[in-house]
Amino acid sequence: MARNYFIAGNWKMHKTRAEAAALAKELVAALKDGGHKYLVAPSFTALETVAALVKGTNILLGAQNCAVEEEGAHTGEVSALQLKDLDVQTVILGHSERRHLYKEDDELVNRKVHIALKHGLDVILCVGELLEEREAGKAEAVCRRQTVEGLKGVSAADLSRVTIAYEPVWAIGTGKTATPEDADAVHAYIRGVVGELYGQAAAENLVIQYGGSVKPENAAALMAKENIDGALVGGASLKAATFVPIAKF
Ligand code: PGA
Numbered sequence: 001m002a003r004n005y006f007i008a009g010n011w012k013m014h015k016t017r018a019e020a021a022a023l024a025k026e027l028v029a030a031l032k033d034g035g036h037k038y039l040v041a042p043s044f045t046a047l048e049t050v051a052a053l054v055k056g057t058n059i060l061l062g063a064q065n066c067a068v069e070e071e072g073a074h075t076g077e078v079s080a081l082q083l084k085d086l087d088v089q090t091v092i093l094g095h096s097e098r099r100h101l102y103k104e105d106d107e108l109v110n111r112k113v114h115i116a117l118k119h120g121l122d123v124i125l126c127v128g129e130l131l132e133e134r135e136a137g138k139a140e141a142v143c144r145r146q147t148v149e150g151l152k153g154v155s156a157a158d159l160s161r162v163t164i165a166y167e168p169v170w171a172i173g174t175g176k177t178a179t180p181e182d183a184d185a186v187h188a189y190i191r192g193v194v195g196e197l198y199g200q201a202a203a204e205n206l207v208i209q210y211g212g213s214v215k216p217e218n219a220a221a222l223m224a225k226e227n228i229d230g231a232l233v234g235g236a237s238l239k240a241a242t243f244v245p246i247a248k249f
Contacts, residue, residue: 171212
């Protein structure tokens, strides 16, 4: 497989600066001989602290969200420009917690994708169906819509700076993981959708991460699948003891 594995930790709303620094130091030491692409996404408040620690290492710095506007009267928001200023390289957009808890729709996510790419940030675009959508046989349709709408207007050149994370919402933080076969089937489907939009070669190069209760025990079986090119890890990314074995699966 020509694609490089990309393992990312989404720390969500966890960790003080001191706690984030302690984990970042452990990861820098433990992953320096790791063979894959790595990223950690701390809270905004810990970005500057972690940026100083991962600079010059093989761990990229990610943010978990960004504002849809460049600047202005947007109380509580953080812009792509401000993230760039902190040496952030990548931003996670459309995470299911943003979509479902904070009501971000496809159009808003798409606008954020554009603003991030415009300012030189790479993007991890999250897609994934709810349990009721899966049970109603709509998993593929939901992933198609979120992929097509999320990428609307993104050029073929910019697509090379986009990773897609397939995160079935029913598997996030629940301990339930999609089976490697079920996840791979959806990944293949998403790759096909991207192929329709951008052609076969672009689809082949697209990195598609799986997210949803990835653990040291299931990482290798997921990564062994043809269309699974990495992981977006939540809970298990909060400790080196669980993230490192995933990162070095
Ligand atoms: P989880 O979260 O690994 O805790 O299920 C994954 C995610 O939300 O990115």
